[in-house]
Amino acid sequence: MAFKVKVLYDFEGEAANGELTISENEILTVTDQNVGDGWWEGVNASGKKGLFPESYVETITNNAPSVVPKAPLRSQSTVSGDDSWDDETDGENEPASIGSSSTSNSLEVNGEARLRSMTSGKTMKKSFNRFSVFVKSGGESFLLGTTAVENNSIKANDVALIVETSEGVRWEAIQDPFTCLVTQPEKKSKFKGMKHFIAYNVTPSSTNVAVSRRFKHFDWLYDRLVEKFTCLSIPRIPEKQITGKYAEDFVEKRRERLEKWLNRLCRHPLISNSEVFQHFLLCKDDEKLWKAGKRKAENDKLCGAAFFLTVRCPRTNTNIDEADVKIEEFSLFVKSMEQSVHRFLERFESLSVKYTGVFQSSFKKFGSSFTNLSSVFEQHGSSNRHPLTDAIAHTGRTFDEIGDLYNEQPQVDFIPFMEDLHEYSGILSTFPELIHVHKSTVEKVKDCEKKQNEPDSDGAILDEVSNRANVITNVMFSEIDLFHQQRIADYKNMMQQFLRQEIQFYQGIVKKLQDSLQMYENVV
Incomplete structure (x- = not known):
């Protein structure tokens, strides 16, 4: 049974994989929730059909069916x-x-x-x-104090x-x-x-x-x-x-x-x-x-x-509103980084295709032009023709080899970088649910604050909920801190490795061109 959902986060889908590009606040109609592994299939307002991450949407409750079909x-x-x-x-x-x-x-x-x-x-x-x-994360159960574990279990x-x-x-x-x-x-x-x-x-x-x-x-x-x-x-x-x-x-x-x-x-x-x-x-x-x-x-x-x-965690409670602002800032960062990763992957893929296709072919054709010129010059019967024809033939082989270098290069710099980007794409995809847990925690705390003004309210309950919310906030902040620590170290290493391979690649081309240039020193 189809039902409506509202998009929470932007997602740039890959059409080749049947994915649907969706934008925040867009309304989709879910047609199949049994796709698997956190993916749903749906249709947007323009009638385009495709796959999108389940965690990127929320159900519009007044349009949800009374009996929701369950994923296997x-x-x-x-x-x-x-x-x-x-x-x-x-x-x-x-x-x-x-x-x-x-x-x-x-x-x-x-x-x-x-x-x-x-x-x-x-x-x-x-x-x-x-x-x-x-609920699934256990956040609600813990926040409301309904989680019970024997003292000797920890x-x-x-x-x-x-x-x-x-x-x-x-x-x-x-x-x-x-x-x-x-x-x-x-x-x-x-x-x-x-x-x-x-x-x-x-x-x-x-x-x-x-x-x-x-x-x-x-x-x-x-x-x-x-x-x-x-x-x-x-x-x-x-x-x-x-x-x-x-x-x-x-x-x-x-x-x-x-x-x-x-x-x-x-x-x-x-x-x-x-x-x-x-x-x-x-x-x-x-x-x-x-x-x-x-x-x-x-x-x-x-x-x-x-x-x-x-x-x-530290006993000092973090102000829940300040924590909410910081988490929202991180949420925006995750969205921007995810979009950047997708764009990077597209650029790398496009350039890889050029390296192994157009660039390789162009340099080999360019090399064959020099080879043909050498053959033409060889037809002249002068005794001193060989140094020049040999040098031109060497230039032809040089550009042919440069074409091979372009063909091989993506395997040593583009592909490894793209693998790392794919890994980060997966890591980033884990955060929307964690962010949602903290946002729900904030809402629960604010609900308790509102109820504190009601008759017969128990202030001790709000203190307990706030203390438990502080634990969830500290867990979230610690995960964000770890992510940034590793992101800085990873991207430093990724960029260093990539640039070293690029330098080695272009130095290899320069060396080949210099060797070919040296051949002309023998032409008299």
Whole structure:
């Protein structure tokens, strides 16, 4: 049943992937909410149909149907009931073999991955309550004091500590930083070859001991982190693949993305130290040990709303109105940065096509012109013709080689930069829901403030709600601070790497031209 929604944030869709470009306050008609993985399909006022992020819209309640069609839940075996080590094919049934053809890098970075996620069927059931994100995150339950956890459930290593600095609040720094390597992807099978999967070696620098993990284990880890840390920015896991999942270039691309994803988690002060993350990294390749840790993680009582009970933050309450202003400023920053990332990706994609197409072809044609000129001059029978004809022929080969350099260059500078931009696109997409949680928190506090003026109001309740709101605010501010810290470090590194490759590229061209110029010194 179709229903109306209002757009909360601008989103620049990619038409090639069936996405719809939407603008804030625009009204859409939802035609299909079962697309999967946080995407809906709808029609805008001009009749254009396409996909858009579910978290970017809110339902117009007076137009919502009395019975809302529900998105299909993920199977129980995928979420929590699958205890076996290697009895599934990661939900990616495809009987291809390593070495088969696969998607090119240019298509990978042109948004095909997001299209795959839209069609993978990986969906979550969501409420149509205006505060659905607030409720789902546990924010409302915690704020109203209805979250109950036994006193002995919170241990010292469960505590999430927020410290106050001269630049504001932030998560306590990681005491022993570490990184991860994802290596040696290997195709394995069972049941006489009827089931196939790719296994990777995951090696944390903290132990230098490799453990074997499949994509389904990474997927399980992502689900557990999202459920446990509902108000943290959990980067999205690399998407599932429909076809070509065993092709060599796809396997290598996935390996790179999984390694990048794990290292992003390693850099988060809470996630990196969490028991579920440590279980994923350290559990030996033993089915019984994996099952025991898996069940313990799935029975963790400090998830969702209970996570806020583990937070220890400065006692001084932040003014809720000031906090709301700062969060709104960050919201605008996220929107602007997301638009900038999309524009950057479009420019890089356009330039990559030119480098591997027009530029390469033009330089090779230019080179062939010099080669033809050399052949013409060679026809003259003078004895001193060879130095000149050889020099011109060398110039022809030089421009031909420059064409090859243009063809190869995107692989060493454009593509890596675009991969990093795609990662940030995923990170930015996690913030609208977190921002919505804080906005809902502000509204709840203001509701309590209004009720304080009513007869028989209890001022103590407002104090309790304000104190809990302060925890949510501090969590949000700490996530924003961490995002900016990592953004500065990441973009510094991205720009340095990009410019070094550009300098090396143009220095290579200059060297070739100088060598060709030197040839003419022999012409008398």
